[in-house]
Amino acid sequence: MSELALHAIDLVTLAMDFDAGASPERVVADLSTFAARQVPERPTGEYERVARWVLENLINVGSADRGFRAVYGLTGADGHYERRDFDFKLLEEVPGADGDIYLRASNEAVNVLVGALEIDIESAQIAADIRLETLIRRGRLSDAQAAAQAARYRTIQYGEMLRQRLEATSRDVRSVDWLTSMPDFIAEALEHIEARYKAENAILVNITDVRDTADTPLRKQQAAALVEIVRDCLRRHEQLQAGLQNAGRRFRAEQDRQTFAPQPARADIDLHAQLLQPVLALPVHDADGVLSTFFTREAGLTIPLALRLVDLFTALVTPPIERELLGGEIEEPELSDEPEPPAFPDECYDYLDGLLDLDPEAPRRLSGLLEEARELHPELPLLLVVRVLALAAQEIGPARRHGAESVLIAVDDGTVLEDDEFAGTDLLVARAVLVPPQELEEHSHMGGARADDPRLSLPSMRERGAA
Amino acid sequence: MSGTETTADANRLLAFGLRPKMVPSRDEEYRRLVQRFRTDDEFAAVTAAAANGLGLVILEVTERTGIVAASLDDSVFAVRMGEYARRTGGEGKAHERVLHALAHLGAATLAFPRPADLADDSYLGRVTVEGVEAFVREAANRVAEKAVEEGEITDPSSGRPGLEAVWRVYVRRARTGATGDKRKLYSSTTGIVGKALTFLADQGLLVRTGDDRGGTYRTTPRYRAQVREAGALMFGELLELGITEVTDGTGSLAVEWAPEDVTRL
Numbered sequence: 001m002s003e004l005a006l007h008a009i010d011l012v013t014l015a016m017d018f019d020a021g022a023s024p025e026r027v028v029a030d031l032s033t034f035a036a037r038q039v040p041e042r043p044t045g046e047y048e049r050v051a052r053w054v055l056e057n058l059i060n061v062g063s064a065d066r067g068f069r070a071v072y073g074l075t076g077a078d079g080h081y082e083r084r085d086f087d088f089k090l091l092e093e094v095p096g097a098d099g100d101i102y103l104r105a106s107n108e109a110v111n112v113l114v115g116a117l118e119i120d121i122e123s124a125q126i127a128a129d130i131r132l133e134t135l136i137r138r139g140r141l142s143d144a145q146a147a148a149q150a151a152r153y154r155t156i157q158y159g160e161m162l163r164q165r166l167e168a169t170s171r172d173v174r175s176v177d178w179l180t181s182m183p184d185f186i187a188e189a190l191e192h193i194e195a196r197y198k199a200e201n202a203i204l205v206n207i208t209d210v211r212d213t214a215d216t217p218l219r220k221q222q223a224a225a226l227v228e229i230v231r232d233c234l235r236r237h238e239q240l241q242a243g244l245q246n247a248g249r250r251f252r253a254e255q256d257r258q259t260f261a262p263q264p265a266r267a268d269i270d271l272h273a274q275l276l277q278p279v280l281a282l283p284v285h286d287a288d289g290v291l292s293t294f295f296t297r298e299a300g301l302t303i304p305l306a307l308r309l310v311d312l313f314t315a316l317v318t319p320p321i322e323r324e325l326l327g328g329e330i331e332e333p334e335l336s337d338e339p340e341p342p343a344f345p346d347e348c349y350d351y352l353d354g355l356l357d358l359d360p361e362a363p364r365r366l367s368g369l370l371e372e373a374r375e376l377h378p379e380l381p382l383l384l385v386v387r388v389l390a391l392a393a394q395e396i397g398p399a400r401r402h403g404a405e406s407v408l409i410a411v412d413d414g415t416v417l418e419d420d421e422f423a424g425t426d427l428l429v430a431r432a433v434l435v436p437p438q439e440l441e442e443h444s445h446m447g448g449a450r451a452d453d454p455r456l457s458l459p460s461m462r463e464r465g466a467a
Numbered sequence: 468m469s470g471t472e473t474t475a476d477a478n479r480l481l482a483f484g485l486r487p488k489m490v491p492s493r494d495e496e497y498r499r500l501v502q503r504f505r506t507d508d509e510f511a512a513v514t515a516a517a518a519n520g521l522g523l524v525i526l527e528v529t530e531r532t533g534i535v536a537a538s539l540d541d542s543v544f545a546v547r548m549g550e551y552a553r554r555t556g557g558e559g560k561a562h563e564r565v566l567h568a569l570a571h572l573g574a575a576t577l578a579f580p581r582p583a584d585l586a587d588d589s590y591l592g593r594v595t596v597e598g599v600e601a602f603v604r605e606a607a608n609r610v611a612e613k614a615v616e617e618g619e620i621t622d623p624s625s626g627r628p629g630l631e632a633v634w635r636v637y638v639r640r641a642r643t644g645a646t647g648d649k650r651k652l653y654s655s656t657t658g659i660v661g662k663a664l665t666f667l668a669d670q671g672l673l674v675r676t677g678d679d680r681g682g683t684y685r686t687t688p689r690y691r692a693q694v695r696e697a698g699a700l701m702f703g704e705l706l707e708l709g710i711t712e713v714t715d716g717t718g719s720l721a722v723e724w725a726p727e728d729v730t731r732l
Contacts, residue, residue, distance in 0.1 A: 024645065059644070064654050066641035084624055087635070093644045095597060095657060095681070101645050268585035269698040271576040272606070278705055279572065280610040284636060285629035288561045290704045291568030292548040297537050297697035298571055299551070300670035300689075301523075301544040303485055 004054045007034050012091055013105045022103045024093075028052055058091040059103075066093070155196065155233070158189045159240045166250055173255050182251075186244050193237045193244075200237075204230045344383045351376045352383055356408060356429070363430030366410075367417055385422055388429055399434065406433045476500060477514040481521065484534035485544075487671030487689060491533050504528045526696050531588065532688040537696055551666070561629065562636050566656070569637060570663040573603035575694045578686045585695055588688065594673075596661045596681030600642065604656065607634035657681060 011030050012022040031051035036042075060066055067089040075081050089106040165182065168175045176182060204227065211223035269275070275294070279287050342349075355369055355376075366388060373380040391408045399407045410427040417426040480500040483489055491498040503510050505528060518525050522542025527535040538545040552563045577599050578592030579585040611634050624630060637656065644652030652658055664684050667673040672690035677683040 061644070065639045066644055066652075066655070067639055082624055087639045089641075093641060093652075093655075095643045101643055268582050268695060269702055270582045271572070271579060271585065271694075271698055275698060275701055275705070276572055276576050276603075276606055277610060279569075279701075280607050280632070280634040280637070281614070282633050282708075283630045284561050284565055284633055286708060287565050287633045290701055290708070291565055291572065293704050294697045294701040295548045295551070295568045295571050296540060296545050297700055298575060298693050299546040299666070300487060300672055300693060301485060301536065301538055302546045304543050 001054065003038070004031060004035060004050070005058060007031065008051075008054055008058055009090065009105050009109045012103045013109070024055065024101065024103055027103060028055060031055065055091070055103075059093060060089075155192070155236045155240050158192065159236070159243060161185070162189065162240070162243050162247060166247060169251055169254050173251070173258050178251055182247075186247060189240065189244055193241050196237055197234070200230050200233050204234070344379055345377070348377050348380050348383050351380055352387060355380075355384065356387070356431075358408075358429065358431040360406060360431050360433045363411075363428050365415070366427045366429055367419060369429060370419060370422070381421060388427060391429070396432075396434070404434060406431045408432075473510055473513050474517070476503065477510060477517045480504060480514055480534055481518055481523070481536065484523075484525075484536040489533065491530050497533060498530070501528055501530060501533060504534070527692040529588075529688075532692060535689050535692040537693060565633055565636060566640060566659055567663065569603055569633065570599065570656070570660040571667075573606075574599045574660070574663055574667070575690075575698070577602045579691065579694065585691065585698070588691070590686075590691070592686040593676075593683065594664065594686075595679065595683045596657060596664055598680060599664070600657050600660045600681075603637060603660075604642070607637045610634045611638060 008027060008031055011027050028048060028051045031054060032044075032047040035047045035050050036044075060068055065087070067087055070086045070088070071083055072086055073081060073083050088108045090109045092104050092106055093101050094104050095101060162185075165176050165185070169178075208223075208227055211220055211227055279290060282290070351373070355373060358364060366385075369384060369388075370381050373384045388410050391410050396407055396409075408429065409432050410429050412425045413428055415426040417424050479496070483494075483497050483500065489497060491501045504514060505511075511528075515525055518536055521544070522539045523536040523544060524539060525534060525536050548564050548568060552567045574594050578594050579590070580592075584590045584592065610632075614632070614634075640659075641652065641655045643655045643657040653662070661681060664673060664682060667690070668675050668684060672687055672693060673684040674687060675682065676685050
């Protein structure tokens with residue numbers, strides 16, 4: 001069991017990085033396989049149960065703090081013997097960025113591992129301790145791995161510090177000392193990266209060599225794992241370096257942004273320095289009263305219920321309102337299919353057809369057509385203008401495809417329309433005869449040219465009063 | 468207006484104060500009463516007297532917040548720490564009470580990190596459950612480091628739990644935890660902070676704005692008024708214990724580092 005426990009701590013420690021920790025499910029899975037190697041030929045479910053049991057005991061599920069407490073005695077300076085509590089955790093559950101729970105090994109647990117690795121096997125008695133044997137047997141490769149991993153932690157630590165400082169800078173430039181300590185920090189971080197970069201590239205060359213020339217599969221596997229770790233280290237160094245390079249630029253941008261921000265004029269109690277910090281240092285006994293004072297005022301009011309027995313009785317005897325599961329019936333809306341009434345009287349359309357039945361040889365001006373329309377019907381001029389405007393955009397190709405004999409076209413030749421109701425260009429309205437395709441070459445000169453004429457597009461007609 | 472009507476109006480205003488989610492800008496009657504309180508001295512005096520009779524004290528009456536009233540210690544309206552801690556599943560012991568109150572104090576501190584924020588009527592703070600948890604934990608760790616530097620033996624005496632320092636209680640408690648049925652552990656610090664913020668949101672003091680990082684909340688003007696009052700009172704009590712210090716109001720929360728921080732890396 002203790003061997004399993006050590007293995008569990010080892011698993012968690014190796015999976016730890018600064019973003020998250022080890023996922024409990026994976027640790028349980030890995031631990032089960034280890035248990036299976038330890039005691040083969042047992043049902044699979046048992047391995048998992050064992051793994052979970054070990055994990056839960058390392059976390060100490062069941063205690064309020066999820067930790068351990070050891071009591072030790074100490075003789076103080078005045079010769080007085082006192083018993084004291086030492087609280088520690090081995091595996092901690094921490095929230096990950098995605099809201100899940102991850103496992104991390106505490107400093108105490110890592111100390112146990114590091115201590116185990118650094119022990120000289122020949123001389124130390126503890127080396128005989130079977131619990132640690134498996135760990136030590138992993139040999140020299142582990143040392144390199146530990147060193148690389150420590151460097152990776154430091155890189156992550158640098159990155160974390162840099163991120164904090166940059167965030168603080170974006171809140172208030174003055175909160176971070178950019179005069180001396182920030183440049184020092186950046187220089188130091190860059191030095192660290194440079195040193196690690198050299199060292200790890202050397203390691204990488206060496207272990208890649210080991211991996212390729214290893215004679216046992218186990219050693220090959222170990223070396224391959226180490227290559228991965230070192231590659232990851234190098235990747236993280238590069239990340240940090242990119243961050244460092246951007247730091248100066250970000251500072252200058254924030255400085256520009258904040259130069260003109262107004263200074264807060266008034267101040268109140270400093271909650272952090274004057275309340276939080278002192279109270280954290282207080283003994284529980286004193287803090288209890290002080291914090292209760294804060295809480296009572298800060299938490300707002302509780303509204304006690306003033307109950308009248310009659311109301312309670314009424315509420316109790318009132319039958320609950322029953323609701324139909326599917327709600328009320330939905331009535332079908334009645335829709336009629338009446339056609340939309342035409343915008344103009346019917347006779348107008350007849351007049352219009354007559355008006356526009358032009359002789360292909362004799363185009364007419366819009367003004368003339370309008371004059372005639374006014375005599376026929378009061379609403380006809382507007383209809384005429386609408387139709388003529390639509391014609392100006394008519395396409396000749398489709399009309400020919402549909403076998404029409406002729407198409408109406410309206411041409412803008414620059415003459416201004418002088419009319420009481422409408423303003424714009426006095427268009428030339430004409431009926432162009434469409435010539436069948438085979439005769440196109442000789443005859444369609446007129447139609448084709450006009451279709452391409454840009455002035456055939458919608459002319460700048462403006463309606464006055466009729467809109 | 469007759470005396471009876473004035474009294475009725477005063478109590479109506481107080482009744483609005485008992486519904487923290489109502490604001491004058493949403494209710495014509497409320498707005499009228501607030502305006503009357505601010506312009507009619509006699510009405511204000513009657514309201515204050517009525518509040519006093521109920522065991523309340525009026526902290527602020529503005530268009531923005533409405534009437535903000537806090538309870539006196541022995542009032543029926545007071546939220547008692549013991550009850551709160553019990554209601555949230557704690558055992559109601561001193562250690563539990565302290566943890567719950569710390570969560571509230573931490574939330575207030577993170578919501579108003581600079582002294583000027585607390586004085587600024589228009590300031591809106593934003594807090595998250597994970598943010599508050601990490602913040603209090605970091606503050607506790609700092610106090611711990613200081614204690615170790617000063618050579619104190621920080622391990623508490625067995626058998627005298629009342630003398631244990633508050634930061635120890637907080638640091639010792641698990642941050643989060645899984646329970647068998649996939650829920651989060653309520654007695655963890657994250658659980659306690661989450662409870663605190665949910666409670667404040669129910670009280671109309673915070674407004675939930677999202678689910679990021681365990682739950683994101685923004686403050687209301689009413690919360691600022693309550694925190695200011697609570698902070699002042701607590702400061703008074705700390706002064707009586709001779710603990711706290713007077714600062715120059717520039718704020719102490721800043722990210723700074725000394726050369727030793729760099730060497731420690």
